[in-house]
Amino acid sequence: MxxxxxxxxxxxxxxxxxxxxxxxxxxxxxxxxxxxxxxxxxxxxxxxxxxxxxxxxxxxxxxxxxxxxxxxxxxxxYDYSSYLALPLLQLPGADDPVEQAPFARARCDRITTQIVADALAFELAKAEGRTGLLPRMRPPAGLIRKRYKHGVRVMRPGLARMSLDSDLTATDPADLTRQACSAVRADMSVTERQALELSMLPVYTAHDEYLFLRVLQAFETTFSLLATHLRGVITALPRGEVDQAIGFLNASEAALHESAPLFSVLATMQVESFRTFRQFTEGASAIQSQNYKLVESLCRRPDPDRIDSAAYESTPDVRLRVLVGQTTLDEVYCYVRETGELSESDHRRLGKAMSGFAGALTRWRRTHYRLAVRMLGEATGTGYTEGTPYLKAVRDIPVFRAVDERARTR
Known part of the structure; x- marks a missing residue:
C-alpha cells in the first residue's frame, strides 16, 4: 500500500x-x-x-x-499545466537563453517521439493483455489500429532526424508500432524514462484519457518549440541574419505540419469516454496554455480586448510579458523593412516565410475547432471557458499584421 x-x-x-x-x-x-x-x-x-x-x-x-x-x-x-504534468517534462521555456534555439528541435524531437511512443505502447499492452491500467470504456480494435497508423505518422519525422527509423520495416500497423516503440525505448535515458512515467496522472480510469493526455503533451511540446524558434527569429532579424530567421520560420511551419496527425489520433477518442472523464477536469482548460499564448503574442501584440479577456487573464505570466512590451515579430519585421537594412529580395523571402507559418497556424486553429465541435458540440469548455464558441471566435484572428498590410499595398 x-x-x-x-x-x-x-x-x-x-x-x-x-x-x-x-x-x-x-x-x-x-x-x-x-x-x-x-x-x-x-x-x-x-x-x-x-x-x-x-x-x-x-x-x-x-x-x-x-x-x-x-x-x-x-x-x-489544478490547471492545464498541472493536469498535463508539464513541469515534469521540462519543455523549452520562455526564459531559456535564445542561443539554445538552434538545438530546440532535437530536444523536442526526443520528447515528442517518447510521448507518442508511450501512448502507442499503452495501446499495445492493453491489446496484448499486459496491463490492467485504465480499464473503463475500452475502445474497439478498429479505433486502436487507427491510433497505430496516425501515431507512427507523427513519430516518423522525428525518428528520421534521430536516425532511429532504419528498423521500421513492418507493413502491419501493430507490428510497425512495436518496432517504433522499441526503437524509442531503447534510445531513452533513465532520466527520460522516469519523466515519462511520472507525467501520466489521469483524473479518472477511462482508457482514452491516456491518449488524451499524451496528445495534449505532444501539442504543448510543439508550441514550446515554436515559441523558441520565434524568439530566435526576433533576435536574428535585427542582426541581419535573414537566412537564420527564415530557417526558424520554415522549421516552425514544418513542425505544425508534422503535428497535424495528432488531430487524427485524437479523433479516434470515443466521445462518450471523453465526456465521462472530462467532468473531473473542471479547472483545467487549453485556454490556459502558456506555450500557445506565448506563440500568439510573439507573432504580434494581441488586440486590447483580447489582452483583457479570459484568454490572457488565464495566462497571467504571458499577459504580463505583453503589457511590459515584449518584442514581437511583427514589430521587428516592420523595423527592418522601414530602416532599409534588408534588400527587397530578403523582404519578399521573409514575408513568404511568415505567410507560410501564419497559414499553418491558422489551419491548426481551424482543425482544433472542428475536432472540439465533434467532441463537445456547443458545450461549455472546462476551466470556466466558453468552449467551442470561443474557439470559433478566435480561429481566424490574424497571426501577423505587417505581412498582410504589405500584401495589400503591392
Missing part, C-alpha cells in the same frame, strides 16, 4: 528511496480526482520535508515537481 510505504519513507526520508511506483499505482488505480485523504495528507507531509533535505538538484527538482503535480487538486492549483 502506498500509505505504508510513505509512512516508512517519512521516518527516514531520502531522495533516492521515494516510493514513486507505489504512489503512481494508486493514482492510476483510482484516478487523481479520487485519491484518498490519507494519501493526500501523507504526500503533503512528504513535500513539507523537502525544505530540510539535500541531495542532487535534478532529483530534488523531480520530487518537488511530482509532489506539486499530484497535490494540485487539494492545493486548489
Amino acid at each position: 502506498p500509505t505504508a510505504e510513505l509512512k516508512s519513507w517519512l521516518r527516514q526520508p531520502d531522495l533516492m528511496t521515494f516510493p514513486y511506483g507505489a504512489v503512481l499505482r494508486e493514482y492510476h488505480c483510482v484516478g487523481k480526482h479520487f485519491v484518498s485523504r490519507e494519501l493526500i495528507d501523507l504526500l503533503a507531509a512528504a513535500r513539507a520535508r523537502l525544505s530540510t533535505m539535500s541531495g542532487p538538484w535534478p532529483r530534488l527538482r523531480t520530487l518537488v515537481s511530482f509532489l506539486d503535480t499530484v497535490l494540485d487538486k487539494p492545493d486548489d492549483r
